[in-house]
Amino acid sequence: MMLLHLRLAYIATWAIHGAYLTFLAVKSTRIRRELRKLESKK
Amino acid sequence: MKPSLIIFSLLTLALLVWGFHQAIFVAPTEATMGDIQRIFYYHVPSAFAAFACFFVNLAASLAYLKTRNARADALALASAQVGVVFCTIVLITGPLWARPVWGIWWTWDARLTSTLLLWLIYVSYLLLRRFSHAGSMPVLAAVLAVFGSVDVVFVYMSIRWFRTQHPQPVLAGEPGSGLAPEMLHAFFINLIAFSAFGALLVWVRYLLERQQQRVEELHAHAAVGGAL
Numbered sequence A: 001m002m003l004l005h006l007r008l009a010y011i012a013t014w015a016i017h018g019a020y021l022t023f024l025a026v027k028s029t030r031i032r033r034e035l036r037k038l039e040s041k042k
Numbered sequence B: 001m002k003p004s005l006i007i008f009s010l011l012t013l014a015l016l017v018w019g020f021h022q023a024i025f026v027a028p029t030e031a032t033m034g035d036i037q038r039i040f041y042y043h044v045p046s047a048f049a050a051f052a053c054f055f056v057n058l059a060a061s062l063a064y065l066k067t068r069n070a071r072a073d074a075l076a077l078a079s080a081q082v083g084v085v086f087c088t089i090v091l092i093t094g095p096l097w098a099r100p101v102w103g104i105w106w107t108w109d110a111r112l113t114s115t116l117l118l119w120l121i122y123v124s125y126l127l128l129r130r131f132s133h134a135g136s137m138p139v140l141a142a143v144l145a146v147f148g149s150v151d152v153v154f155v156y157m158s159i160r161w162f163r164t165q166h167p168q169p170v171l172a173g174e175p176g177s178g179l180a181p182e183m184l185h186a187f188f189i190n191l192i193a194f195s196a197f198g199a200l201l202v203w204v205r206y207l208l209e210r211q212q213q214r215v216e217e218l219h220a221h222a223a224v225g226g227a228l
Helices: A002-041 B003-026 B035-067 B070-102 B110-131 B137-148 B150-161 B181-227
Strands: none
Touching: A002 B035, A002 B070, A002 B181, B003 B035, B003 B181, B035 B070, B035 B110, B035 B137, B035 B150, B035 B181, B070 B110, B070 B137, B070 B181, B110 B137, B110 B150, B137 B150
16 A cells, blocks of 8 residues: 555645646747737737 | 756756665665655755745745846746746645555645645646736736746644644754755755756747747737838
8 A cells, every 4th residue: 555655645736747847838838829820920 | 058058957966866866776665654755855845946936936926026027037037937837846746655654645724735736826827827918917917927936835834833633843854853864965966957057048039039029029019000
């Protein structure tokens, strides 16, 4: 049980960080696209 | 992407890999708890990173209340969001350690309850920012952050002020408490690695928020131009 919980803790930590990094990547793509569109209209 | 950001990212990645190696393969196995104690090398640095983020959030919120500077507002949002990410990790890794050691996943002691409360306060802060479109939203969020930060002090001091199920402080605790030098080494590498990773995430999120502010500014310009 100890090793299972240790593995779960490490997996959970990096799964959460991975999810957040994915969120940042998606958000970044969306903002850059919108910014390009708005600046081309200017 | 800025070269300084790329260099800092690579440095942080190297520190995280080194920290992982130290925590799993180098640090000795704790005599009483066994391998499960190795969660400590992720749990405590994550808590430290969360506290640091909430402290930056407090400083940025105070700066925003004083100056109404959009940069301070962007930093407040970035640090709160990253702080919630690290606090979530603390709340997940803690019970995963507690179940084999205490025999229970959770108990309503002062440290655990105040940490859950801290998480709820900053999730409320993020929800306020996400769903409120009122012009006064950044001010309201900054005020909430100032009050919310009081709980950071309470969480930190709770194991000193109350008798808790949570272990007593290992560092800066009672005389005789502390870690073996090999454990201390692994702990400090992870502390630096997680702090650097937290700083990196805040930096990236801050840059994104500044771009978001620019988008909103351009939308506002376009709306004014259309109205005229």
